[in-house]
Structures are given as structure tokens and as C-alpha cells.
Amino acid sequence: MGYASLNRAVDFGPGQALPDQGTVLLTDTVGSDGSFLLHYFLANALQPLSQNTPTDSPVTAVGKALHTQLRVGPTPEARQQQSSGDLIPGNGYGVILVGLAQIFNHYLLIARKLGLNLNAYRDKRRFYFVDGVSRISPMAKFRKLFPTPISNQVTPTPTAPNAILPPIPTLGPDTDIHSASHTYLDTVFELIVQGFAGMDATRPCLVIDNLSVLWDLGLSTDAVLAFVRSCKLWAESKRGVVVLLAHADRPLLANFQAALSPTHQPSTQFEYFLKALVHLTNFVFKVEPLSSGNSRDVHGQVS
Amino acid sequence: MSSFRKRVPSKQPKLPPGTKLSPHNGQVLVSTGVPSLDDVLGGGLPAGSICLVLADRRTGYSNMLLNYFMAQGLAAGHQVHLTSADTTPQDLLKAIPSWCPEVAQDAAVLEPPSPSPTASTATTTTPEAKMKIAWRYQNLPSMDVDHDQNRPVGPHASNLFCHSFDLLRPVRPKVLESANIDLFDLSAWRQHDLADPYEALFAHLCALIEEHGFSSLESGPAPAERNVLRIAIHALASPFWQGQNPNACVQFLHALKGLLRYSFSSCMITVPAHLYQTDGPHRSGFIRQLEHMCDAVVELESFAGSRSARPSASSLNCHGFFYIHKQPLLNSLVPSSSKLSIISGAQLSTNNLAFKQKRHKFVIETFHLPPEGGVNERRVEPPAAEKRSSERARGSGPHAASSLPAPLLDF
Numbered sequence: 001m002g003y004a005s006l007n008r009a010v011d012f013g014p015g016q017a018l019p020d021q022g023t024v025l026l027t028d029t030v031g032s033d034g035s036f037l038l039h040y041f042l043a044n045a046l047q048p049l050s051q052n053t054p055t056d057s058p059v060t061a062v063g064k065a066l067h068t069q070l071r072v073g074p075t076p077e078a079r080q081q082q083s084s085g086d087l088i089p090g091n092g093y094g095v096i097l098v099g100l101a102q103i104f105n106h107y108l109l110i111a112r113k114l115g116l117n118l119n120a121y122r123d124k125r126r127f128y129f130v131d132g133v134s135r136i137s138p139m140a141k142f143r144k145l146f147p148t149p150i151s152n153q154v155t156p157t158p159t160a161p162n163a164i165l166p167p168i169p170t171l172g173p174d175t176d177i178h179s180a181s182h183t184y185l186d187t188v189f190e191l192i193v194q195g196f197a198g199m200d201a202t203r204p205c206l207v208i209d210n211l212s213v214l215w216d217l218g219l220s221t222d223a224v225l226a227f228v229r230s231c232k233l234w235a236e237s238k239r240g241v242v243v244l245l246a247h248a249d250r251p252l253l254a255n256f257q258a259a260l261s262p263t264h265q266p267s268t269q270f271e272y273f274l275k276a277l278v279h280l281t282n283f284v285f286k287v288e289p290l291s292s293g294n295s296r297d298v299h300g301q302v303s
Numbered sequence: 304m305s306s307f308r309k310r311v312p313s314k315q316p317k318l319p320p321g322t323k324l325s326p327h328n329g330q331v332l333v334s335t336g337v338p339s340l341d342d343v344l345g346g347g348l349p350a351g352s353i354c355l356v357l358a359d360r361r362t363g364y365s366n367m368l369l370n371y372f373m374a375q376g377l378a379a380g381h382q383v384h385l386t387s388a389d390t391t392p393q394d395l396l397k398a399i400p401s402w403c404p405e406v407a408q409d410a411a412v413l414e415p416p417s418p419s420p421t422a423s424t425a426t427t428t429t430p431e432a433k434m435k436i437a438w439r440y441q442n443l444p445s446m447d448v449d450h451d452q453n454r455p456v457g458p459h460a461s462n463l464f465c466h467s468f469d470l471l472r473p474v475r476p477k478v479l480e481s482a483n484i485d486l487f488d489l490s491a492w493r494q495h496d497l498a499d500p501y502e503a504l505f506a507h508l509c510a511l512i513e514e515h516g517f518s519s520l521e522s523g524p525a526p527a528e529r530n531v532l533r534i535a536i537h538a539l540a541s542p543f544w545q546g547q548n549p550n551a552c553v554q555f556l557h558a559l560k561g562l563l564r565y566s567f568s569s570c571m572i573t574v575p576a577h578l579y580q581t582d583g584p585h586r587s588g589f590i591r592q593l594e595h596m597c598d599a600v601v602e603l604e605s606f607a608g609s610r611s612a613r614p615s616a617s618s619l620n621c622h623g624f625f626y627i628h629k630q631p632l633l634n635s636l637v638p639s640s641s642k643l644s645i646i647s648g649a650q651l652s653t654n655n656l657a658f659k660q661k662r663h664k665f666v667i668e669t670f671h672l673p674p675e676g677g678v679n680e681r682r683v684e685p686p687a688a689e690k691r692s693s694e695r696a697r698g699s700g701p702h703a704a705s706s707l708p709a710p711l712l713d714f
Binding site: 030033106133134136137138139143147212213217218247249270 | 328501502505506509510513518520548549550551553554555557558560561562564565588591592594595596600628629632633634635636
């Protein structure tokens with residue numbers, strides 16, 4: 001599962017589609033969306049164990065039916081390569097996807113096109129989705145209707161998230177941004193750990209799409225970095241993987257915040273944030289448009 | 304497999320009026336009112352998405368896009384919401400172009416999409432002009448066949464997906480009175496200095512969506528009986544939007560995305576991006592943050608307001624460049640326009656587009672210089688750059704046809 005050429009280019013070890021443990025940072029720009037790499041890791045983390053599961057289980061059957069229907073549909077980008085058949089059996093991850101950029105429906109449908117039924121994995125307690133779109137913005141307090149987490153539903157809808165991130169507290173001018181963001185992200189981390197505790201896997205694979213949103217929404221840089229660090233330590237203690245996506249457009253890296261905001265602090269600069277991320281992570285994948293022209297390519301840089 | 308949102312479990316969902324399913328991935332699409340923009344975006348704007356228009360400098364072409372967006376909403380009977388902090392929304396409404404309601408619709412519905420374009424030329428001027436949109440690319444001979452097959456202006460079921468509008472005639476006041484228009488005047492709101500303008504607007508939109516049955520989270524009527532809400536926000540983040548919180552705009556967009564994803568609505572926002580432009584060709588990080596929050600990002604750069612000296616620009620037969628920075632990517636990895644788009648598909652490169660305001664309509668087309676270039680430098684520069692870029696695009700992988708930042712042809 002995944003992209004065959006990428007599997008060859010990114011050599012994580014014999015038969016490994018994921019690094020044994022460690023943290024992966026994906027950076028992308030507006031012109032070049034890096035989420036395909038996210039799905040690559042998602043698929044790689046979920047797929048190996050599925051090859052060991054008995055094929056006659058009803059859940060898999062449902063998944064297969066869906067796949068066949070899909071092949072009929074106009075989905076030319078569906079990649080059905082079974083390239084990583086030699087994966088080490090039994091190194092299945094419990095994948096926690098924190099979707100800060102899109103709702104679950106989005107990931108579900110893309111994964112379907114890639115030949116992966118996230119709902120089936122969720123039923124097997126191998127996949128856990130945390131919705132970070134619906135409630136997280138401080139302004140979402142005006143909403144009355146929210147998607148219900150799947151645990152609270154009487155008849156589960158397939159597109160319901162497992163959990164929803166609570167709203168970020170409104171950061172007024174007199175509140176301490178640092179402590180507020182630290183407290184908030186601690187609860188997020190707790191939620192992730194709890195989510196993993198209910199899963200049927202020993203190794204976590206935490207995927208965050210995308211980390212820049214946390215920063216954009218006004219959480220302090222230190223707090224986000226501390227959050228990433230605690231995620232990393234937690235995952236590595238369980239031989240797991242953390243995959244982060246962050247935007248790295250050149251204008252974002254410029255020192256714009258100083259000019260814009262009156263309450264500017266030296267540590268809120270995005271460049272510092274990104275450099276610290278690069279420092280924290282073991283692998284960095286840079287997705288950027290070709291500098292030479294109207295096309296794009298992937299630059300995988302293993303550092 | 305339909306990727307129509309979860310609230311419609313039935314196999315063949317009937318759609319709200321004025322929408323259609325994307326042939327690429329089955330999303331519900333809403334027209335922007337400009338057929339060529341629909342085409343470039345891959346058929347239209349997906350329901351639940353936000354389209355950001357980076358406005359041109361000193362000229363009003365982005366307002367025109369917004370007007371088209373609202374006019375299409377009025378024509379299709381959608382509910383329209385308009386917010387502005389710069390001027391009163393009522394003034395903006397007056398500039399909405401009118402459409403040819405019955406005649407054009409009847410002509411289009413009664414006649415099957417005929418292979419010959421002249422056959423459907425009715426007595427009114429509007430169908431003629433509509434055909435012109437389709438056939439103005441006939442100098443690209445290989446495109447002709449495709450063009451007829453998936454012409455974006457085709458009638459869908461009993462209602463038109465995209466009407467044709469006449470820029471010369473503003474919409475009649477009677478139509479405005481009877482239409483479902485919701486105005487939110489932030490300039491008046493500001494005087495009460497109650498809250499952050501972004502918060503105020505978001506609270507308003509929440510109430511609008513949740514109380515008028517646009518939300519898909521509550522079990523409402525069947526989708527066919529639902530209406531579509533069009534949210535038009537004029538000049539977001541202009542100096543008149545004075546938030547207390549520097550992150551308020553981004554928080555607003557993120558919250559709006561969460562709201563719209565579960566609703567029958569789509570949103571078009573214009574942003575005076577040039578106000579945030581720092582030195583050099585690159586946009587400031589703030590605009591980039593906004594771009595990341597939105598689903599589709601297009602940019603208009605008019606020749607008249609361009610900072611770079613363009614002495615010969617007026618002799619070109621278009622009014623500015625049109626850039627697509629981001630394609631709507633809901634529920635898919637590959638933008639649907641890479642498969643469906645006619646205008647950009649011909650060139651395999653999305654960033655050689657120009658827009659043109661004709662007397663009656665606004666068109667986006669592939670940019671090319673007139674065959675008889677006058678001055679030397681004009682004749683040499685742009686075609687060379689264009690050719691290079693399209694060649695590169697051809698040589699690249701499956702993701703090649705998607706959007707990119709401007710290749711800086713013009714600096």
C-alpha cells in the first residue's frame with residue numbers, strides 16, 4: 001500500500017514503510033499540498049496488519065464491497081498498488097488522526113480511493129479520529145449544532161468522529177496566552193492518550209493534520225512545541241511514530257508578525273516555530289513546488 | 304460512489320435547485336455565476352467550501368466576481384447572505400447584474416445540448432452570448448468536441464446550473480425585494496462597538512445556518528427541498544474590520560470552515576490582499592494563513608492596477624491575469640479540474656489565464672498575445688515564459704496540473 005516509488009526512495013529499513021520509531025515532519029505550501037504524504041503514512045501504518053486479518057470477517061467484506069464499487073467510479077487516482085507486501089507482520093499501529101484541517105468525511109473518502117476503509121479499521125479499534133475543525137476555534141461557541149462523537153450516538157453514523165477537540169479558550173488581552181495554551185494542549189494530549197488506551201494496538205501512530213492550525217489559531221509557540229515534544233516522547237516510549245504536517249510557505253517564514261500585531265512577542269514567530277519543529281523531528285519531508293516552473297514534485301529529505 | 308455528504312443516505316439524492324453533482328467525484332457543486340470560473344474550479348464550487356478571491360488593486364473586478372456569485376444565487380432562488388464593512392451592503396446589491404430569466408432558461412431546457420452551437424441561438428441576445436463563452440475557444444481546434452460534451456452551462460434537470468448575466472443591466476429592484484437576501488452591515492455594527500467584527504459575523508452566520516435549515520446536522524427536509532445558502536463576504540480583513548485579536552480573522556475562517564462543512568452553503572470571500580503585501584513579489588504571511596484556511600484561492604491581477612509598469616498592457620485584449628493558487632480539494636487529493644477543466648486543461652498549466660471584462664460579461668480565458676504583437680519587448684517576453692511553463696508542466700507527474708503560486712511572469 002502506498003506509493004511504490006516513494007517506498008523505494010524512502011528507505012526506512014528492510015520491508016519497513018514507516019520509520020521504526022521517531023517523528024516525521026511534512027512541510028508543504030499553498031501551491032503544493034502535502035496531504036498525499038499524510039495519507040501515505042496513514043495507509044502504511046494501517047495496512048500491514050490488515051493483511052494478517054482473516055478475510056472472511058464481515059468488516060473486511062464490507063470494506064471490499066466498497067472498494068469494488070469504487071473501482072467502477074471515476075477515481076483514476078485510486079492507487080491500488082500492493083507494493084509493500086513484504087512488511088513485517090504484526091507491527092500494526094493504532095492510528096490516531098487529529099484532523100485540524102478537514103472533517104472526517106474528507107479523510108474517509110480519500111482513504112477509500114486509496115483502497116483503505118477507515119471505518120473498518122475503526123471498528124477494529126485500530127483507528128481513532130479526533131475532530132479538530134468543528135469546535136476548536138474560539139468562535140465556534142456561537143454554534144448550537146455540532147457533530148456528535150460516535151460514542152454518544154444511538155445509531156452510529158459512519159462519518160462521525162471519535163472525539164472532538166474542545167474549544168480553545170478565548171484569549172483576551174489580559175489572559176496569559178502561555179499558560180492558557182499549555183493547559184489547553186495538555187487536555188488535547190490527554191485526549192489522545194485516552195483515545196489510544198481504548199485501542200487494540202500496542203504502538204501508536206499519531207498523525208496531526210495540520211500543526212500550523214494550532215499556531216494559526218493563536219496558541220503560543222512554546223505550548224505547541226511542548227505539546228509536540230510530549231507527543232513525541234509518549235509515542236517513542238511505545239515504539240510509535242508521530243507524523244506532523246505543517247505549512248512552510250516562504251511568506252509565512254518572513255518576519256511578518258512583528259509588523260502586523262501590536263502584541264507581538266518574539267517567540268510567536270513562525271520561523272522559530274518551524275525551525276524548532278525541524279529540530280524536534282527525525283525525518284523531514286519537504287513538499288514544495290518546483291522552483292523552475294509550473295509543476296511540482298516531491299523532495300524527500302531524510303535527515 | 305457518491306461522496307455526497309453524509310446527510311443524504313439515499314442512492315440517487317435529489318439535489319437542491321441550482322446545484323449539480325460533480326462528474327469527477329460526485330460532490331454537490333454550486334455555480335459561481337461565471338461559467339469559465341466554474342470550469343477552472345472543476346465544475347463549480349463544492350457545497351461547504353470557501354473560495355477566497357484575492358482582489359485586484361484599484362479596480363473592481365473582484366467585486367464583479369462577488370456580484371456574479373450573488374446574482375447566480377438570486378437567479379437560482381438560493382438564499383444570499385452579504386456582509387460588508389466597507390460600504391453598506393445595499394449599495395453592493397445594486398450592482399448585481401441581471402439575468403435573462405425565462406427566455407434563456409426555456410431555450411436551454413427545451414433544446415437538448417445540440418452539437419451545433421448555432422442551433423440553440425435563440426432570439427434573445429443572452430443565449431448567443433452564452434454560446435460565445437463556449438465557442439470563444441474554437442481557435443483551439445482539438446477542444447471543440449470536449450467542449451460540447453461537458454459544457455458547464457448546460458441545463459441540469461429542470462433548473463439551470465449557471466445562468467447567463469448581463470453586466471450592463473443591473474438587477475431590477477423588484478427582484479431584490481422578493482429575493483431571499485440577508486444583509487449584514489458591519490459598518491453599522493462597528494458603531495455599537497459590541498464585539499469583535501469577526502465574532503459578530505460568525506454568530507450571525509451560525510444563527511442563519513442553524514435556524515433556517517441549512518445545517519446538515521439536524522434532520523431537515525429532503526435535500527431536494529432544501530435551499531442553498533450563498534455567503535458573500537466583501538473585503539474581509541480590510542482596515543474596516545478592526546478586531547481586537549490579531550488571530551481573529553484566521554479563527555473566523557477556521558470556525559467558518561467547520562460550520563460550512565456540515566451545511567448546504569458555499570462561501571465566497573474577497574480580500575484586499577494588496578493591502579497586506581510587503582515589499583517584493585511575495586504575499587505577506589497573513590494572507591498566506593488565510594489561503595491555507597480556505598478551500599479555493601484565486602487571484603485577480605488587473606493590468607490597470609498592477610504595480611509593474613505595463614505600458615503596452617492596454618493594447619492586449621484582456622484586463623488582467625487570473626491566478627489559481629488553490630483548487631477546491633474536498634474529499635479528494637487531486638483537484639477535479641485536472642480532469643474536467645477545459646480552459647486550463649488545454650494547456651496543462653493553470654497559471655496562464657487572463658480575465659476579460661466584455662460589455663456584457665466577465666470571462667476567464669487562456670492568456671495569449673495577439674498574433675500581431677506591436678512593440679518588441681511585449682512580443683518576446685510573455686510567450687517565451689508561457690511556453691516554458693507549459694512545457695515543464697507537461698513533463699511532470701500526475702499532480703502536475705494542479706495549482707501553483709504565480710510563476711512571476713510579470714515581474
